[in-house]
Amino acid sequence: MTMRYIPDTWRKLVAERAFFLCEYCLVHEDDTILTCPIDHVIPLKHGGLHLPENLAYSCVYCNRFKGTDIGTFLFSSHFTRFFNPRTDAWKSHFVLDGALFLPKTAIGEATIKILKINEVERVIERQELIEEGRYPHVNAQRFILT
Ligand SMILES: [Zn+2]
Structure with a gap:
């Protein structure tokens, strides 16, 4: 990940816009050990802009596994981009x-695969949150339903 200074005003805007959820796996920031980093949806190295329109709230896991990738090869030679929280609807x-x-x-599949959203430890974490009534978080309804 390219480190670029993100002003506090942008960080606040991005977090509030996301209702404090990772915009990929929908975990709430209160349910993560570390605070949520800010993701460049299209990484700077691929020409993504350093502007709020290209930023997403993401948990440490989604952010780390996404890295500076923009997609992956799902089939032999079929490149598929990742889900873009700024332009795509999560529930689609x-x-x-x-x-x-x-x-x-396929976009969903590429994102789940590379961001390791269904990695067993992460599924167990979400299962525990479900049992505590914390997942999907109430704030996630707008992503899941609308
Ligand atoms: Zn996440």
């Missing part, structure tokens, strides 16, 4: 089956 690409993410599209 993912559906929750309990703690498990199911893809609705």
Whole structure:
């Protein structure tokens, strides 16, 4: 990840715009050990802008596994971009089956795969949050339903 200074005003805007959820896996910032980093949806090295329109709230896991990638090869030579929280609707690409993410599209599948959203430790964490009534977070309804 390219480190670029993100003004506090932008950080606040991005966090509030995301309702304090990771815009990929929808975990709430209160349910993460560390604070949520700010993700450049299109990484700077790929020409993404250092502007709020290209920023997303993301948990440490999604942010780390996404890195500076923009997509992946799902099939032999079929490149598929990642889900873009700024231009795509979450519910168009993912559906929750309990703690498990199911893809609705190739974009969803590419994102789940590379961001390791269904990695067993993460599914267990979400399962524990479900049991505590904390996942999907009430703030996530707008992502899941609208
Ligand atoms: Zn996440």
